[in-house]
Amino acid sequence: MAVSVTWDLSDLYAGVDDPKLTADLEALEERARRFAESYRGRIASLAPAEFAAALSEYELLGRDQQFPGAYAQLLFCADSLNPRHGALLQQVQEHEVAIGRNLLFFTLESVAIPDDRFAELLEHPSVANYRHYLEHIRSERPHRLTEPEERILMEKSLTGRAAFQRLFDETLSAATFRLTVDGQTTELTLSELLSKLYEPERSVREAAAASLTEGLRERARLFTYIANTLAHDKAVDDRLTHYDHAEAARHLSDEVETATVHTMLDACVAHFDTVARYYRLKREILGLDTLYHYDRYAPMLPEEGTLPWEEACTLVVDSYARFTPRLGEMAQRFFTERWVDAEVRPGKRGGAFCMGIAPGQHPYVLMNYLGRKRDVLTLAHELGHGIHDLLASEQPFLEYHPSLAAAETASVFGEMLTFDALLRQEMPSRERLSLLCNQLEDIFATVFRQTAMYRFEQRLHAARREKGELVAEQIGALWQEAMQAMFGDSVVMGEGHRDWWMYIPHFIHTPFYVYAYAFGQLLVIALYARYQQEGDAFVPRYLEILSAGGSRRPADLMALAGIDISRRQFWEDGLQVVDGLVTRAEEVWREVQATP
Secondary structure (H helix, E strand, C coil), X not given: CCCCCCCCHHHCCXXXXXXXXXXXXXXXXXXXXXXXXXXXXXXXXXXXXXXXXXXXXXXXXXXXXXXXXXXXXXXXXXXXXXXXXHHHHHHHHHHHHHHHHHHHHHHHHHHCCCHHHHHHHHCCHHHHCCHHHHHHHHHCHHHCCCHHHXXXXXXXXXXXXXXXXXXXXXXXXXXXXXXXXXXXXXEECHHHHHHHHHCCCHHHHHHHHHHXXXXXXXXXXXXXXXXXXXXXXXXXXXXXXXXXXXXXXXXXXXXXXXXXXXXXXXHXXXXXXXXXXXXHHHHHHHCCCCCEHHHCCCCCCCCCCCCCHHHHHHHXXXXXXXXXXXXXXXXXXXXXXXXXXXXXXXXXXXXXXXXXXXXXXXXEEXXXXXXXXXXXXXXXXXXXXXXXXXXXXXXXXXXXXXXXXHHCHHHHHHHHHHHHHHHHCCCCHHHHHHHHHHHHHHHHHXXXXXXXXXXXXXXXXXXXXXXXXXXXXXXXXXXXXXXXHXXXXXXXXXXXXXXXXXXXXXXXXXCCCCHHHHHHHHHHHHXXXXXXXXXXXXXXXXXXXXXXXXXXXXXXXXXXXXXXXXXXXXXXXXXXXXXXXXXXXXXXXXXXXXXX
């Protein structure tokens, strides 16, 4: 559906063999070495103006270091079957460790500055702009080790955690799955196979589910070993850096209170009955006695067609432009300037992401476009991330990337803008019901499924720490328990679903990140309600939130819109909106039934 829609990475480098890439890496190593020679052991004694100069140089080194790493990562994600891409990624990562080895002291010495001296530094005009960044890294002071210890961990990371993450990525990207339908067998990538779970024919969905299970079980020993190794690696890291529970490092990094995250999660769990209520409705609509795990995404309209890539792009751009022309212009640039790779092909990473690199450098979007309405919303989602990155470019590099807790704000908001555009179109009640159900299922995937996956991670890491290495059956049991709780008696998560934890990359790359999806969705429901109430008056405030990038804590960002994320009632209000959408779907279903 998006044949030949590939990105142009020449803004970064000309190719794998571009001599500038190697030259940049070598120059960065030399600059980092000179930086260490100039400042190591002196940070606490620097005058404010000298500290500001050191901070500026450190920031520039960090910014310039992003370009080789981003290029190698983007190449690898676009085609991991090319061995040169893997070799380049490894080469760049080794240089990054060498560079980081000489920059590590700056953070460690900065967090160790006495409080009175630190307060004096923050008064300097050139340092004041970095107040949030400096206060954040100082919050990590109890968890930092000595420089020699931190350097050892950094050096070993490439042959430890990063090696297993790469092994997971390469294995999954190269995997093909055998799907047999009506006696004909085809080999599909993971993205292609997962799309079959949305097919109208139940036999196709069931066959796709069986194929996914079979393919994962063929690799179960490897994926189970990777999961065990990385869970243990995290336990070791947490012990060495004095974190008292497995989630703590993520929450500190994201600048959210653990109590706030748990308040949100508890509210979501309390509303699992909303999910069960919806799937009982879906069971009735589809006329099935029992819904199984492979029926969750069955379409309400079997004849629903696909949307050509060009039409999807126009729809998404127009949706952003309707909010404000400025965002529409930003969205259009992703297509006209080839910042998007949407083609489905072997060796390409599944799923979707947006990579923001640095202020002044545009982001890149990867997705696998198959033409479904869900893919259109994914496109809107990833462009939201990209627009967030473009707006945040007014921040300095050290304040550029938003906290993960706030990172989903623009993306989910973009989805809602696009969904509203779809909903405004004239359509029969049955089609409107299908659209409502699609939105609900996307919200469930973002809020409740991520909550269930977070609870799975909690139990996985706890079990690994208490019982030692786990076998696939033990991990599968934890997965089944967590996922079944979300559906209650409305969906039977069959035995084949037990292994589906194996293909989720977040568990491998970013432990305990998934709560941010639920966090972002419920935040955006509140923000979107403000937009619907206030209209154009809301736009400047929303742009201010996005333009702040990572310069404020999530709680402070949301306070700009009058939102207190620590209150249980705030999360309850958002969940009541979701419950209201289920009620609306029930009403439209009754309209459909009453239509001759």
